[in-house]
Amino acid sequence: MPRLSQPHLLGIKNITLRDIELIFETADNFKEVINRPIKKVPSLRDVTIANVFFENSTRTRLSFELAQKRLSADVINFSASTSSVKKGETLLDTVNNILAMKVDMIVMRHASAGAPHFLSRHIKANIINAGDGTHEHPTQALLDAFSIREKLNGVKGKKVAIIGDILHSRVALSNIFALNKLGAQVTVCGPPTLLPKYISKLGVNVELDLQKTLAWCDVANVLRIQLERQQLKYFPSLREYSLYYGITRERLDALKKPIVLMHPGPINRGVELSSDAADSRHSIILDQVENGVAVRMAVMYLLAGTAS
Ligand code: CP
Numbered sequence: 315m316p317r318l319s320q321p322h323l324l325g326i327k328n329i330t331l332r333d334i335e336l337i338f339e340t341a342d343n344f345k346e347v348i349n350r351p352i353k354k355v356p357s358l359r360d361v362t363i364a365n366v367f368f369e370n371s372t373r374t375r376l377s378f379e380l381a382q383k384r385l386s387a388d389v390i391n392f393s394a395s396t397s398s399v400k401k402g403e404t405l406l407d408t409v410n411n412i413l414a415m416k417v418d419m420i421v422m423r424h425a426s427a428g429a430p431h432f433l434s435r436h437i438k439a440n441i442i443n444a445g446d447g448t449h450e451h452p453t454q455a456l457l458d459a460f461s462i463r464e465k466l467n468g469v470k471g472k473k474v475a476i477i478g479d480i481l482h483s484r485v486a487l488s489n490i491f492a493l494n495k496l497g498a499q500v501t502v503c504g505p506p507t508l509l510p511k512y513i514s515k516l517g518v519n520v521e522l523d524l525q526k527t528l529a530w531c532d533v534a535n536v537l538r539i540q541l542e543r544q545q546l547k548y549f550p551s552l553r554e555y556s557l558y559y560g561i562t563r564e565r566l567d568a569l570k571k572p573i574v575l576m577h578p579g580p581i582n583r584g585v586e587l588s589s590d591a592a593d594s595r596h597s598i599i600l601d602q603v604e605n606g607v608a609v610r611m612a613v614m615y616l617l618a619g620t621a622s
Pocket of ligand 1: 370371372373374375445454578579580
């Protein structure tokens with residue numbers, strides 16, 4: 315039975331190209347399964363998985379839960395806002411209490427970068443990082459790359475632009491690691507205040523001009539302006555941001571070439587993306603969501619039973 319080379323998915327930085335390829339090949343099979351009239355397989359029967367979310371989520375939490383149910387796993391859901399974390403219980407105590415109920419795998423989202431890495435040093439269950447602060451969001455990067463591979467028949471050599479709030483984005487960092495491993499060319503584009511100083515050291519091009527970036531790329535992955543993480547003012551107003559960096563239908567149509575438009579969600583409609591662009595023929599945003607279920611099924615299937 316194929317397995318990933320490590321017992322956790324903590325980030326893309328430290329996984330191998332072969333692991334990514336194995337996840338994609340397995341997700342191809344699961345995508346076929348979830349499009350059948352009977353969408354369920356017994357692959358994770360008798361495996362118990364806890365979705366432990368310390369931050370809000372729609373897509374990631376529901377996608378993991380649906381993926382677990384499609385694989386016949388037993389599922390429990392924990393939301394910090396309604397838990398004893400509110401009474402002062404620590405992360406490690408919380409997770410150890412969940413594991414005492416014979417849970418095999420933890421899917422965790424946490425506001426602190428490195429929280430799943432910390433857990434992996436203290437517990438025996440498989441851990442999947444569902445987003446840790448501004449650090450990594452590995453399954454988002456995997457489903458993004460899987461969607462590019464599906465739409466453009468591969469990722470190698472493709473020109474991918476990541477546009478917007480790179481500074482606060484765990485999606486950007488995981489995407490950069492994944493796309494570099496898969497041989498894509500990557501450009502990051504945004505206002506200088508939202509581009510980290512170290513970014514060019516990650517092997518990406520840096521471009522401040524949106525129209526030049528759109529003219530160059532095959533794929534534009536547009537990121538949300540993360541106002542909830544911005545302690546400072548990084549641009550004068552949302553209106554000005556939208557004027558210089560907002561993707562509109564007119565901007566896309568003016569390119570007179572095919573372009574694939576992506577967004578990890580949730581979208582700030584009218585800020586980084588206009589509604590008519592988000593819903594245009596260029597957009598594969600809902601395909602990304604569909605692929606998220608198959609990719610997450612693959613990750614959990616390939617990790618199950620590997621924790622010691
Ligand atoms: N893309 C993403 O992580 O969305 P959610 O925050 O809704 O899970």
